[in-house]
Amino acid sequence: MHIVVDTHTHSVASGHAFSTLGELAEAAAAKGLAGFVLTDHGPSMPGGAHPWHFGNLRVLPSRISGVRFWKGIEANIIDNKGGIDLADSELARLDFVLAGFHEVCFASGSREENTRALIAALANPWVDAISHPGNPAFPVDLAAVVRAACQEGKALEINNSSFTIRRGSDANCLGMARLLAESGGRLVVGSDAHFHGDVGNFSKALAVIGEAGVPATLVVNSDLAGFEAFLAERATARAELVRRALPAQ
Ligand SMILES: [Zn+2]
Numbered sequence: 001m002h003i004v005v006d007t008h009t010h011s012v013a014s015g016h017a018f019s020t021l022g023e024l025a026e027a028a029a030a031k032g033l034a035g036f037v038l039t040d041h042g043p044s045m046p047g048g049a050h051p052w053h054f055g056n057l058r059v060l061p062s063r064i065s066g067v068r069f070w071k072g073i074e075a076n077i078i079d080n081k082g083g084i085d086l087a088d089s090e091l092a093r094l095d096f097v098l099a100g101f102h103e104v105c106f107a108s109g110s111r112e113e114n115t116r117a118l119i120a121a122l123a124n125p126w127v128d129a130i131s132h133p134g135n136p137a138f139p140v141d142l143a144a145v146v147r148a149a150c151q152e153g154k155a156l157e158i159n160n161s162s163f164t165i166r167r168g169s170d171a172n173c174l175g176m177a178r179l180l181a182e183s184g185g186r187l188v189v190g191s192d193a194h195f196h197g198d199v200g201n202f203s204k205a206l207a208v209i210g211e212a213g214v215p216a217t218l219v220v221n222s223d224l225a226g227f228e229a230f231l232a233e234r235a236t237a238r239a240e241l242v243r244r245a246l247p248a249q
């Protein structure tokens with residue numbers, strides 16, 4: 001299986017990442033990717049991108065350095081009611097919304113509390129996928145999370161960086177991938193690059209997906225047409241929200 005779109009990349013706009021958008025694009029092209037999504041951290045993370053960063057992504061072209069470029073965010077889950085840290089008026093301009101737990105923005109609770117918060121985030125109509133749900137710092141009931149993701153038509157991420165920076169993710173990610181394979185739930189694979197050298201690095205995530213027996217048809221960024229179809233499906237699902245959030249043209 002090949003991953004053709006990197007759905008999780010950070011630029012200097014994240015505050016603790018080290019490459020520019022141009023460097024990320026060149027790295028994506030050099031790795032032979034069809035494209036990548038820029039998913040800088042939401043504003044509630046210290047040093048995270050300002051809300052205007054997300055609103056102003058509209059000035060960027062849809063191709064950079066010969067590869068497709070999509071506008072995204074890695075939003076922070078900020079409460080247990082599905083809240084994320086960007087206003088509708090900016091969310092409406094994005095192509096892809098990842099949301100995830102980060103300790104500085106939301107304190108980990110019990111397994112039940114974390115599960116409730118993650119299921120509420122999955123029900124947020126702006127959210128397309130959950131970043132690193134296998135993070136052991138936020139224990140969750142993975143079977144319940146997978147059920148909710150399937151119900152909502154959202155994807156769960158296997159994050160290639162988790163295997164080195166979120167120690168203990170391996171067993172959770174393998175278990176989650178097996179549950180998704182059994183139930184026909186969808187996955188995305190992201191590098192979570194904070195440096196352009198890591199764009200397109202998926203080897204550990206792909207090993208887990210292979211071990212779990214996940215078919216390529218369930219991995220939304222394993223082919224370009226499949227990824228575009230996923231984005232189109234999500235855009236249709238939130239079309240009414242977008243209409244309400246943006247000023248009349
Ligand atoms: Zn980060």
Ligand SMILES: [Zn+2]
Nearest residue numbers: 074100131132
């Ligand atoms: Zn993250």
